[in-house]
Amino acid sequence: MTATPEELRRVQTLITEECEAVRAMLLRKHADYGSSFSAPLGVFSRCSPEEAINVRLDDKLKRLRTGRLEIAEDTEQDIVGYLILKRVLRRMAAGRDGWDAAREAMFEAHERRGGEEP
Numbered sequence: 001m002t003a004t005p006e007e008l009r010r011v012q013t014l015i016t017e018e019c020e021a022v023r024a025m026l027l028r029k030h031a032d033y034g035s036s037f038s039a040p041l042g043v044f045s046r047c048s049p050e051e052a053i054n055v056r057l058d059d060k061l062k063r064l065r066t067g068r069l070e071i072a073e074d075t076e077q078d079i080v081g082y083l084i085l086k087r088v089l090r091r092m093a094a095g096r097d098g099w100d101a102a103r104e105a106m107f108e109a110h111e112r113r114g115g116e117e118p
Helices: 005-031 051-066 069-093 101-111
Strands: none
Touching: 005 069, 051 069
16 A cells, blocks of 8 residues: 555654654753763663663663553653664764764773773
8 A cells, every 4th residue: 555645744744753752852861961871970880881771771671561551652762762872872982973072981981990891
């Protein structure tokens, strides 16, 4: 079945709205928490920033498995956000971001934790 131009526009609008909602959430949380995803404090955990994101993703997926619909939407949005942060972190680590200060903060945080990996 071929979608009509109107259906295509409607889906494009919905995609744009969902992407904008995730973008707004990430920017709001970044304003609130700074770059904690790329340079975690490391008081209780000594895992790398990427591993910390993986742990958060696992927690969110576990929450989805409970099947509670009232938390599913926010949890899904959080998962998308963490996946985006993971991609940002990889770009920062690879030097494809053009921002050396963030990369330096990641490595400094890693060194504060004794250079240990999980």
